[in-house]
Amino acid sequence: MASAYVKEMTRVADALDGVTDEASARAAAAEIRTAALGMKNLTEALEGSGMKQVEAAAALSARAQDIGAAQMRIMARMNELQQNNPELAGLVGEEIDRLSD
Numbered sequence: 659m660a661s662a663y664v665k666e667m668t669r670v671a672d673a674l675d676g677v678t679d680e681a682s683a684r685a686a687a688a689e690i691r692t693a694a695l696g697m698k699n700l701t702e703a704l705e706g707s708g709m710k711q712v713e714a715a716a717a718l719s720a721r722a723q724d725i726g727a728a729q730m731r732i733m734a735r736m737n738e739l740q741q742n743n744p745e746l747a748g749l750v751g752e753e754i755d756r757l758s759d
Contacts (some may be wrong), residue, residue: 667728674735683749690753
C-alpha cells in the first residue's frame, strides 16, 4: 500500500517536471488527475480493508522518507512554475489541489 502511494506521488512529481508549455501542462494535469484518483482509491481500499489506523500509519511511516521526497519535488516544481510561468501553474494547480481531498 505504501509503495503504491509513493508511486502515485512520484507520478505527480514526474508529470510536473515535464511541464514546459501549455500542451505539456494540460497533459500533466491529466496525469495528476489520474494519480489523485489512484491515491483516493488506495485510501478507500485501506479504509475498507479493516486495517487499524495504527497499522496503516506504521506502513506509511516506513516509507515516510520517500513520500517526503516526492512531496518536496512537487512543492519545488509548483513554486518554480508559479514564479516563472503562473499561467502553466494555473493549468496544473487545480489538480494539485485535489491531492489533498
